[in-house]
Amino acid sequence: MLITFDTDNASDCAKVAELLGINDRALREPxxxxxxxxxxxxxxxxxxxxxxxxxxxxxxxxxxxxxxxxNKSLKAVEQLLDEHGLTLWTKRKT
Incomplete structure (x- = not known):
């Protein structure tokens, strides 16, 4: 599932965070x-x-x-996202 939302819109962030089961502040925080x-x-x-x-x-x-x-930078980014329960976007075959 691809979710597109406006990171400046608190309502959008809250909805996406609820779907992902994470804190919406994590999406908007620097x-x-x-x-x-x-x-x-x-x-x-x-x-x-x-x-x-x-x-x-x-x-x-x-x-x-x-x-x-x-690759070193990529691994660091993946680790950071993992700490927030997220991953980089990947195209999934259906």
Whole structure:
């Protein structure tokens, strides 16, 4: 299931969080940058990604296409999302 929502809309975040069984503040709060390697933080900031929800909307392929974003950065991002009960977006075959 693909869920698209406006991360600035508190009502949207609350509905998505309820579906996912997580706290809606986790979707809207700025990311905890200090858990990510410096280069990863820099790349994500340059890309305009500032919340967990914005990060979770990206696919591994999207992130790996970013300059200097490699497997180490990908693993760090996946670990951060896992701590929030989320994963990167992936296309699922039906």
């Amino acid at each position: 990311m905890t940058w200090d858990t990510l390697p410096g280069i990863t933080r820099h790349i994500l900031r340059e890309e305009g990604i500032s919340t967990i929800a914005e990060l979770a909307e990206r696919s591994p392929v999207d992130l790996l296409k970013l300059p200097n974003f490699g």
